[in-house]
Amino acid sequence: MRVVIGGTHAGKRDAVRAWGGTPCWLEAASLLEGPPPAGDLVIDGWAAWIASQLAGEADNDRLRARLAQSLDALRDAERRTGATTTLILEEMGRGLVPLSRRQRRLRDLNGWLAQDAAARAAAVYYVWHGLVRRLG
Amino acid sequence: MIAFISGGARSGKSDYAEGLARQWRDARGGGLWYLATARASDDEMAERIDRHRRQRGAGWETLEVPLALDAALNEVAPGETVLLDCLTLWASQWRYGGGGSDAEGRDLLARVLAEARQRHIALVVVSNDINEGLPAEDGDTRVFVGFLQTLHRDLAAEADLVVQLVAGLPWVWKGEGP
Numbered sequence: 001m002r003v004v005i006g007g008t009h010a011g012k013r014d015a016v017r018a019w020g021g022t023p024c025w026l027e028a029a030s031l032l033e034g035p036p037p038a039g040d041l042v043i044d045g046w047a048a049w050i051a052s053q054l055a056g057e058a059d060n061d062r063l064r065a066r067l068a069q070s071l072d073a074l075r076d077a078e079r080r081t082g083a084t085t086t087l088i089l090e091e092m093g094r095g096l097v098p099l100s101r102r103q104r105r106l107r108d109l110n111g112w113l114a115q116d117a118a119a120r121a122a123a124v125y126y127v128w129h130g131l132v133r134r135l136g
Numbered sequence: 137m138i139a140f141i142s143g144g145a146r147s148g149k150s151d152y153a154e155g156l157a158r159q160w161r162d163a164r165g166g167g168l169w170y171l172a173t174a175r176a177s178d179d180e181m182a183e184r185i186d187r188h189r190r191q192r193g194a195g196w197e198t199l200e201v202p203l204a205l206d207a208a209l210n211e212v213a214p215g216e217t218v219l220l221d222c223l224t225l226w227a228s229q230w231r232y233g234g235g236g237s238d239a240e241g242r243d244l245l246a247r248v249l250a251e252a253r254q255r256h257i258a259l260v261v262v263s264n265d266i267n268e269g270l271p272a273e274d275g276d277t278r279v280f281v282g283f284l285q286t287l288h289r290d291l292a293a294e295a296d297l298v299v300q301l302v303a304g305l306p307w308v309w310k311g312e313g314p
Contacts, residue, residue, distance in 0.1 A: 006268075007265070007267035007268035007269075007285075008267045008268075008271055008278075008281060008282075008285070009267055009281060009282045009285030009286070009289075010267060010285065010289075011285075011289050047271075090271075091268045092268065092269060092270045092271065093268070093269070094144065094265075094268035094269050095268070095269020095270055096269065098270055103270055106270070107270050128265075128292075128300060128309060129140075129142065129285070129288040129289055129291070129292040129298070129309075130288070130289035130292045130293055131292050131298060131309045131310060133309065
């Protein structure tokens with residue numbers, strides 16, 4: 001599993017496309033509907049998924065654990081099949097603390113997701129203004 | 137030579153960029169130009185501009201360029217050195233202060249970079265990272281960030297030297313720093 005993280009409009013998708021291959025691109029929310037297709041995957045839209053879950057789950061720890069379970073399932077499937085799964089994550093933790101509780105929760109959960117994904121990933125890449133650097 | 141210097145607020149971008157421009161000018165000779173995109177729209181902005189001017193010290197030819205970057209570059213002789221500070225402010229003035237469409241702004245920046253190359257002008261461009269916080273609630277701000285990021289990606293792709301400043305320390309992404 002590999003993680004590609006960067007700010008909005010940093011060029012993350014272009015960076016993944018430049019790696020080539022013909023992966024299946026999925027929105028993270030689709031993982032709720034059932035197991036992903038076989039083969040190489042690129043999974044985007046994590047912040048939107050988190051945002052859609054906030055109203056239905058008030059407990060941050062439970063929501064983080066649910067996201068971590070999804071990451072575990074993706075990693076296990078990748079190990080079984082030998083395919084490559086790429087997670088595109090958005091860096092959004094470098095501004096002011098938001099005034100609204102909902103936005104604070106979104107930012108927190110997005111940051112925890114990035115930490116949990118990076119801990120499980122074989123490689124982590126940071127995209128900054130279209131340039132790509134491997135962090136670990 | 138083209139350099140792109142970016143980072144967060146008060147990360148040391150301007151100091152680094154000024155030092156780089158001076159080094160390039162000292163190595164190449166010729167004039168040292170400062171293209172200031174800032175306008176003194178209120179007291180705080182005037183104080184900010186004054187602080188930057190004091191920090192830069194003597195030896196700079198300053199042009200105030202809220203919009204017409206291409207016209208300003210025409211004032212510069214071939215082989216001279218230019219510091220443009222900063223592109224974020226220019227982009228907001230272009231978008232909200234009568235510049236033109238986003239596509240025209242992107243074209244203008246491309247022309248300026250091409251012109252600098254063609255006339256062997258050493259150009260150092262400073263901008264701000266504003267895309268790593270929570271996405272703005274209002275759509276117009278999100279579109280502005282998208283516009284600025286298009287400029288940043290174009291600039292990073294074209295520049296010979298790309299440096300991110302963090303807490304005053306340079307992190308070189310492309311090329312070799314001084």
